Amino acid sequence: MKFAICAVFVVLIAAGAVAADPADVVLQVGDAAPAFSALDDNGEKWNSGDYAGEKVLVVYFYPAAMTGGCTAQACAYRDDKSALDEIDAVVVGISGDRVENLKVFKQVHNLNFTLLSDQSGEIARQFGVPVRQGGTITRTVDGEQVELARSVTTSRWTFVIDKEGKIIYKNTEVNAAEDSKSILSLLRPSAGQ
DSSP, rough: HHHHHHHHHHHHHHHTTTTTOGOOOOOOSSSSSSOOEEEEETSSSEEEEGTTTTTTTEEESSSOOTHHHHHHHHHHHHTTTTHHHHTTTEEEEEEBOOOHHHHHHHHHHHHOSSEOOOOOOOHHHHOOOOEEEEEEEEEEEEEEEEEEEEEEEEEEEEEEOOOOEEEEESSSOOOOGGHHHHHHHHSHHHGOO
């Protein structure tokens, strides 16, 4: 009986009737990167396909805007932006934060690259990044208490996608403060020193 149920399930998957669990996605170096789009920190639609064939995409997932490690990571990317621009690399940070949170995060820390809101965790799941329950933090911004809520919290993972849309780098053990230097070392070995 168990064999028959499994056989039916396999047939349904093969026929496209049952979708695989996104948590089962395991992307590796050399795989095609998923195409994705989301609202950016200005509330405008951002699409990864707009960079195909022209730019290397550095896609980093982070747990929450305005937290210690996430701020260190974002500020390092901010500080290394000109070096990344020189090698045709575009950085995009993705979290489960609302657009409003991202706008605050970007303004408070003078971030000079795009942040995307992945409130459902859909993009993270497409990349195989673990997603767990969201949360709320309170920060003081310009003397006022601001509550920053996010729907999901993702693990801190970084991917690099080449101009042909292939994953050329995957890091699941990211050192937040050193992430941008690791990417520079990968893409232009002399730049990370």
